Amino acid sequence: MAMFVTEKLKSFSWVNVGNPDHEDFEKLQTEYKIDEDTISDILDPDEQPRIEVEDDYKVIIVRFPIINRETDTLWHTEPLSIIYSTSRVITVCRKRCDLLDKIKKDEKTTREEFILNIIYYIAESYLRFLKELNKRVLESKQALLERVRRRNLLALLEVENSYTLYMAGIKGNVAVLDKLEKMRGFVKSEDAEDLLEDARIELAQATEVVTSYSKMLKSIKETFESVINMDSNMYVNRLTMWSIILAVPTVVVGFYGMNMKLPFAEYEQTASTILIAIMILLLGFAMFNLMRRRVV
Template sequence: MIRYYTKQHGELIELTDYAVHCWINIEPPFSHEELEDLSSKLNIPLDFFTDPLDIDERSRYEKDGPIRLIVMNSPILNETDKENESIYITVPIGIIFSPETVITICSHENPVLELFLENKIKHFDPANMQHFILQILEQNVYRFISCLKKLNLKRNLLEQELYDSSRNSELWQMLRIEKSLVYFVNSLKANELLKVKMKRIDFLGLGLNEELEEIYEDLIIDNSQALEMSNVYTVITGSTMEAFASIISNNMNVDIQRLTFVTIMLMVPTIITGFFGMNIPLPFSHNEYGAVFILIFSFIVGFGLILFLNKKKHR
């Protein structure tokens, strides 16, 4: 869908067609023919629209006369429910801007852009293009940080379950978290490099606007913070998985040991009573209380063997 928006009296209003200084948002579903028509109508290179649709497109910027393109990675919830897939993935967002309009395009519905569509971001105005673009970049960083906090909370909850667990399901969940963090680390590194390069050449044309320059500086710092969080959480998650893999193995060994003790306890009486079940003369075979003596003796030997093995284990 290709939709046109403008801001009037603090309210986001959808337009029926293109207008100068409007915001054009492109999200699924849309056809290639629609992109071609919009490209021809606004005199924007078609590859500016198609490049951000490639899920493997790297973060970068490009310029064609007065038309400029920014491609950056953004986190979204993975719609695949497979237990070996990551919880979050990253997809490119394309920001195309000219002196007359700002265009955003993404191959998936993106929570960052949804915030603007729902008018939840204060003081944003598509007509103030530089500030609007900075706000999109800023909310994208905040989205990374929010997802990182959710992943860390989920990891902490899984840790509590893993202490007494002998199953692999929790480890699969940890693996999904680790994969998500790998996506985040790579994307945040690319986004940080992109922002530093854009600042160096003043790609957004902030010039001597100290307020916007300060916002952009804070944006780079926040991105670095998110990257540092991703690196720390990745190391912690990897170490946790190794530690709890050993714990799960140890828990299984304890369960097997308990079953072994039960087996020994049942095996010894079975062997002893088996001897007395033979068709040959044995002690107590003609005693009316012989069966009771044999059972008591069998359980004493069984418990004695268990105590002996348990004592040796704790030496």
């Protein structure tokens, strides 16, 4: 459902556009004078974090984590476009950005502090989502310890994709913060400096967490891959062993089916005796293997 909300603050107005439709984009172009190229960038789901300076406004693009409610996965990230001018801040997201509802606003908040506050909450959300992803890794690990299932291995692969996308988004947001810090006149109050430093700390922590969780996930995957390879080798060895054993009666029966004189061929019970002997040997071999597995 589309959302187009305008909120008036003391020093600027905030226009929050979520899940926009064609009419919303037309309104951005006609009423707020946002050019077509900027609209095209907003529509691109793969747009990377960056800053662009236009004639009448500046554009800050950052990426934030979002839950894909259709598939209940957490690997998805979306770009959030922050378009600001002297008296206005416009936030535009292809999907609804729930974290914007948590942004603190008061009469003393400046435009720059408001933007840095958004980036801070995005950095904080990465840590929250990473903790949730780690819970899923531990759940899949526990399930794999009980029984190796395909869906649990695919769940680990999905989380690995999440870590890759999160790391890319975090690094891009850090680069945006670096540019904002160097931008003349953007960080001009002590509160803005504190917000920028807090956002930088949160992003640094998120980077460390992603790196740590990625190493742990890699170790888990390698361990279970080794277990799967060992099981596969064991099954191949068993099949090879049984094929050799079953080849013995085939050879014996083949010999006695030839038109030539063979030992004990004149006795009627020879075939049944040989068959019973082979069955006893196979049964004894099977019991021996079963007892050995129980001991191990």
